[in-house]
Amino acid sequence: ETGVTQTPRHLVMGMTNKKSLKCEQHLGHNAMYWYKQSAKKPLELMFVYNFKEQTENNSVPSRFSPECPNSSHLFLHLHTLQPEDSALYLCASSPGTGGHYEQYFGPGTRLTVT
Amino acid sequence: SQKIEQNSEALNIQEGKTATLTCNYTNYSPAYLQWYRQDPGRGPVFLLLIRENEKEKRKERLKVTFDTTLKQSLFHITASQPADSATYLCALDSDSNYQLIWGAGTKLIIKP
Numbered sequence: 072e073t074g075v076t077q078t079p080r081h082l083v084m085g086m087t088n089k090k091s092l093k094c095e096q097h098l099g100h101n102a103m104y105w106y107k108q109s110a111k112k113p114l115e116l117m118f119v120y121n122f123k124e125q126t127e128n129n130s131v132p133s134r135f136s137p138e139c140p141n142s143s144h145l146f147l148h149l150h151t152l153q154p155e156d157s158a159l160y161l162c163a164s165s166p167g168t169g170g171h172y173e174q175y176f177g178p179g180t181r182l183t184v185t
Numbered sequence: 186s187q188k189i190e191q192n193s194e195a196l197n198i199q200e201g202k203t204a205t206l207t208c209n210y211t212n213y214s215p216a217y218l219q220w221y222r223q224d225p226g227r228g229p230v231f232l233l234l235i236r237e238n239e240k241e242k243r244k245e246r247l248k249v250t251f252d253t254t255l256k257q258s259l260f261h262i263t264a265s266q267p268a269d270s271a272t273y274l275c276a277l278d279s280d281s282n283y284q285l286i287w288g289a290g291t292k293l294i295i296k297p
Contacts, residue, residue, distance in 0.1 A: 163228070171278070
């Protein structure tokens with residue numbers, strides 16, 4: 072295991088539902104990330120948190136709302152999603168931000184929006 | 186903006202041969218380049234990092250090269266095994282301090 076856990080592993084939700092994805096890292100890292108991965112496409116960075124502070128928000132629609140209560144936990148709150156939001160959502164952590172740090176990924180949440 | 190190209194077609198290699206995957210990038214030159222392995226239904230796993238002033242990096246059967254003139258990195262797996270079958274992603278640092286830019290990955294299939 073990588074030291075990064077994600078729950079749930081699979082989620083099916085309707086467009087009017089509200090749900091949350093949870094990520095926890097046991098590595099003592101300071102940075103945490105949310106990525107979206109669609110088939111045959113590169114990883115899309117959604118949010119970056121460094122020392123609990125959000126440092127990047129890559130023009131993500133407001134129907135995705137992140138929360139980072141401490142350096143070990145990261146949530147992604149979902150509401151009124153669209154079918155095109157169906158994807159694998161990956162959480163990652165790293166000791167710090169910057170290209171010289173490797174990232175450790177969780178197993179992902181497979182999200183299906185119906 | 187930075188763009189990364191990896192072979193979109195799957196690469197089929199006979200067991201025991203060397204597999205070579207390519208990562209090309211455009212625009213500015215990154216200071217760091219990373220390679221990851223991703224198995225179906227799982228998150229990527231870090232393999233190797235190479236710096237712009239390093240020509241080559243090795244780890245067991247893995248070798249990565251970084252040619253800043255060609256704007257290219259090559260990832261080699263020697264003595265390939267069926268267990269090496271996976272999708273391999275390259276990523277490089279962006280001009281932002283917080284992001285890695287990712288390629289779409291190349292699927293590698295090692296046939297017994």
